[in-house]
Amino acid sequence: MLHILRDRRTLLVIFGMPIAQILIFGFALSNEVKNTRIGILDMARDEQSARYIQQIEESEYFETTHELSTTKEIDQLLRAGKVQMVLAIPSTFSEDLAHSRQTQVQVVTDGTNPNVATTLENYTANITRDFQQTLMSATELPYTIKVSTRMLYNPQMKGEYNFVPGVIALVLMLICTMMTSVSIVKEKELGNMEILLVSPMNPLTIVVSKAIPYIFMGLLILTIILVLSVTILHVPIHGSLLLLYVVSLIFIFSALALGLLISSFTNSQQMAMMISLMGLLLPTVMFSGFMFPIESMPWPLQLISNLIPAKWYFYSIQGIMIKGLGIGAIIKEIAILTFFAIFFIGLSVKKFQIRLA
Amino acid sequence: MAISIDRISKSYGEHKDVHALREISLSVHTGELFGLIGPDGAGKTTLFRILTTLVLPDRGSATVEGKDVRDDFRDIRTMVGYMPGRFSLYQDLSVEENLRFFATIFHTTIEENYELIKDIYVQIEPFKKRRAGDLSGGMKQKLALCCALIHRPKVLFLDEPTTGVDVVSRKEFWAMLQQLKKQGMTIFVSTPYMDEATLCDRIALIQKGSIMSVDTPENLLNKYQGDLWGIRTEHMYKALQDLNNFPSVTECYTFGAMHHAQVSGLQMPAELHNYLDRKYHKNIRVEKIKPTIEDCFMQLMQADEREPVPNE
Numbered sequence: 137m138l139h140i141l142r143d144r145r146t147l148l149v150i151f152g153m154p155i156a157q158i159l160i161f162g163f164a165l166s167n168e169v170k171n172t173r174i175g176i177l178d179m180a181r182d183e184q185s186a187r188y189i190q191q192i193e194e195s196e197y198f199e200t201t202h203e204l205s206t207t208k209e210i211d212q213l214l215r216a217g218k219v220q221m222v223l224a225i226p227s228t229f230s231e232d233l234a235h236s237r238q239t240q241v242q243v244v245t246d247g248t249n250p251n252v253a254t255t256l257e258n259y260t261a262n263i264t265r266d267f268q269q270t271l272m273s274a275t276e277l278p279y280t281i282k283v284s285t286r287m288l289y290n291p292q293m294k295g296e297y298n299f300v301p302g303v304i305a306l307v308l309m310l311i312c313t314m315m316t317s318v319s320i321v322k323e324k325e326l327g328n329m330e331i332l333l334v335s336p337m338n339p340l341t342i343v344v345s346k347a348i349p350y351i352f353m354g355l356l357i358l359t360i361i362l363v364l365s366v367t368i369l370h371v372p373i374h375g376s377l378l379l380l381y382v383v384s385l386i387f388i389f390s391a392l393a394l395g396l397l398i399s400s401f402t403n404s405q406q407m408a409m410m411i412s413l414m415g416l417l418l419p420t421v422m423f424s425g426f427m428f429p430i431e432s433m434p435w436p437l438q439l440i441s442n443l444i445p446a447k448w449y450f451y452s453i454q455g456i457m458i459k460g461l462g463i464g465a466i467i468k469e470i471a472i473l474t475f476f477a478i479f480f481i482g483l484s485v486k487k488f489q490i491r492l493a
Numbered sequence: 494m495a496i497s498i499d500r501i502s503k504s505y506g507e508h509k510d511v512h513a514l515r516e517i518s519l520s521v522h523t524g525e526l527f528g529l530i531g532p533d534g535a536g537k538t539t540l541f542r543i544l545t546t547l548v549l550p551d552r553g554s555a556t557v558e559g560k561d562v563r564d565d566f567r568d569i570r571t572m573v574g575y576m577p578g579r580f581s582l583y584q585d586l587s588v589e590e591n592l593r594f595f596a597t598i599f600h601t602t603i604e605e606n607y608e609l610i611k612d613i614y615v616q617i618e619p620f621k622k623r624r625a626g627d628l629s630g631g632m633k634q635k636l637a638l639c640c641a642l643i644h645r646p647k648v649l650f651l652d653e654p655t656t657g658v659d660v661v662s663r664k665e666f667w668a669m670l671q672q673l674k675k676q677g678m679t680i681f682v683s684t685p686y687m688d689e690a691t692l693c694d695r696i697a698l699i700q701k702g703s704i705m706s707v708d709t710p711e712n713l714l715n716k717y718q719g720d721l722w723g724i725r726t727e728h729m730y731k732a733l734q735d736l737n738n739f740p741s742v743t744e745c746y747t748f749g750a751m752h753h754a755q756v757s758g759l760q761m762p763a764e765l766h767n768y769l770d771r772k773y774h775k776n777i778r779v780e781k782i783k784p785t786i787e788d789c790f791m792q793l794m795q796a797d798e799r800e801p802v803p804n805e
Contacts, residue, residue, distance in 0.1 A: 327581035331640070334545045336571040337598045490566070492547040 175202035175219040180229035240282035247290030301454040302426030314412035316395030374460025387449040393480035420446040495679035496521040501553035513539040528693030529683040536702040537683040574646030578653040584626030599644035631662025687787035705793040719757035726774040
C-alpha cells in the first residue's frame with residue numbers, strides 16, 4: 137500500500153484517468169450529432185422552401201455553412217469534407233405541395249462514417265415531419281414531403297469504411313510508440329544501455345537503430361491490414377496506394393519519435409507502457425474522430441483534437457481509401473502530419489539523454 | 494596519471510540529501526591495478542559511473558587519461574572498457590553474437606584483438622553458441638570481461654566483477670586481471686570482498702561516500718594500531734558482549750568462526766583468558782593474529798565514527 141502511495145506518478149494516472157474519462161465520455165463524447173456542417177441547395181427559392189430551411193436551421197443539429205447553386209457542388213463539398221450533408225430542395229417544391237400536396241427533398245450524406253450519416257438522415261426526416269405537421273394544422277389538408285436519401289462513397293452503409301482507417305491509425309500508433317519506448321526502456325532496465333553509452337557510438341545512433349525495425353514492422357502491419365480489409369472486408373482503396381504509404385510513413389515517424397520521447401523520461405517498462413496506453417492510445421481513440429464525431433464535441437475538445445496526429449492521419453487515409461482523394465485534397469493534413477513528425481523528432485532529440493541521470 | 498579525481502561530490506534524491514560521494518580525491522597511476530574496497534552503498538558504483546561519464550558529479554572534476562569526464566566524454570567513451578556491476582549483456586544473444594556485437598559498436602573485430610582476450614575466451618569458447626542468459630555466473634563475468642576488452646581499452650573499469658561468483662571463478666578472474674596488468678593496462682576495480690584487496694597494487698577504502706585511506710595493501714596492514722586477538726569460546730554471543738565490556742578492548746566483532754578483539758595496552762593473552770574465565774566461559778582459546786584488510790577497515794571505520802562527517 138505504502139509502495140503504491142509512494143509512486144506519485146502512477147497514482148496520478150490511477151486516479152486522474154478515471155476522472156478524465158468520466159468527464160470526457162459523459163459530457164463530450166457522444167454518438168449524438170450536433171452542429172453538423174451542412175450545405176443547402178435550394179432550387180425553389182420561394183416562401184415555402186425558405187420556411188422549411190428555417191426550420192432545419194433552427195434545430196441544434198445542423199448548421200448551414202454552404203449554400204449551393206448547382207448539383208455539381210454537392211459532390212465537391214462532400215468530397216472535400218467541408219460539409220457532411222447536403223439538403224437539396226427541388227425547384228418544384230412549393231408547386232408540388234400546392235397541387236398534389238406531395239413533394240420530396242433529397243438528402244445526400246457522406247457515407248464514410250455510416251453511423252453519423254444514418255443519424256443525420258433520421259434527424260432530417262424528423263424535422264421534415266414536423267414541418268409537415270405545421271403545414272397540415274394550418275390548412276387541414278394532408279401534405280406529404282418525402283425525404284429521399286443517398287449516401288455517397290458507402291452506399292451499402294458498411295461500418296468497415298469507417299473503422300478500417302481507424303484501426304490502421306490505432307495499430308500504427310500502438311506498435312510504433314509503445315514498442316519503441318518499451319524496447320528502449322528495457323535496455324535501460326537491463327543495464328544494456330549502460331555499456332552501450334560507454335562506447336564510441338553516438339547515443340542517438342543506438343536509439344535510432346532500435347527504432348528502425350519498428351518502421352518496417354509498422355509498414356508490414358499496414359500492409360497486412362490493407363490486404364485483409366480488401367480481401368475479407370471488401371473495403372476499397374480508391375486512391376493512390378503510394379500516397380497511402382507515404383502518409384503512413386510520415387505518421388509512423390511521428391509515432392516513433394513519440395516513443396523515443398517517452399523512453400527518455402521513463403525508467404521502467406511498465407511506466408513506458410502505461411504512458412503509451414493511457415496517454416496516447418485513449419486520446420487516439422477518442423479524438424481521432426473515428427468513434428465519436430468531432431463536430432459534436434464542445435469547442436475546447438475540438439481544439440485538443442487538433443493536437444492528435446492520429447486525427448489528421450485518420451482523415452487523410454480515409455480520404456485516400458474511401459473517397460479516392462489525391463494529394464491535392466489532403467495537402468493540409470499531410471503538412472500538419474509532417475509538422476508533427478518534425479516537431480516530435482526534434483523534441484525527442486533535444487530531450488535525449490546522453491548519460492544515465 | 495591514468496585517473497585523477499579532484500574533490501568530487503554527488504548527491505541523489507529530491508532534496509539532494511542522499512550523499513553518495515563526499516569530496517573524494519584520488520589518483521590512479523598508469524598500469525596500476527587499483528582496488529576500491531567498501532561495503533554495499535559506500536558509493537562505489539556512483540564513482541564508477543562518474544568516471545565512465547554516465548553520471549555528472551555535482552561538484553569537483555575528474556579526468557581519465559587526461560580527458561575531462563564532463564567535457565570530453567566522447568573521447569573517454571572510446572578508450573575505456575566498462576563492466577557494470579550488473580550483468581548487462583544481451584541475455585538472448587549467444588556468447589559469440591554478444592562479442593561480435595560489442596566488437597562492431599567499438600568499430601573493431603574479434604580477430605583484431607583476439608590476442609588480448611584469447612586466454613579468457615578459450616574458457617568460454619565451448620559454449621559460444623549458448624545464450625548468454627543461460628551461462629553460469631562465472632562464465633557470464635568472463636564473457637562480460639571479454640566484451641569490455643574487445644577494443645583494447647587503455648583503462649578498464651570493473652564494478653564488482655566478482656560479486657555472486659564462486660570462489661574458484663573469483664580466483665581465476667583475478668589471475669586474468671594480473672595478466673592484463675602485465676600488458677600495461679590500467680585497471681580500476683571495486684569489490685566488497687576484503688580478501689581480494691591484497692591482490693591489488695594499491696587500494697582505497699571507501700565508506701559512506703568518503704575515502705578513509707589510500708595505500709598499498711602492505712602499508713595499510715602495517716598501519717594497524719594495537720594488537721589483534723582471535724578469541725573462541727563455547728558461548729560466542731555472550732563472549733562478544735563480555736569482550737566489548739573489557740576495558741582494554743577497543744573493538745570486538747565476529748570474524749568467521751572467531752571474534753576479533755582489537756586491543757591496546759595489553760601484552761599478555763592470559764589477562765583476556767582470565768577475564769573470560771571469570772565470566773564462566775569454557776574452552777577458551779585466545780591467540781594473537783595478524784590483521785587482515787577487513788580488520789584495518791573496521792579500525793578505520795571506527796575512527797571515522799568517532800569524528801562524525803560534518804553535515805553540509
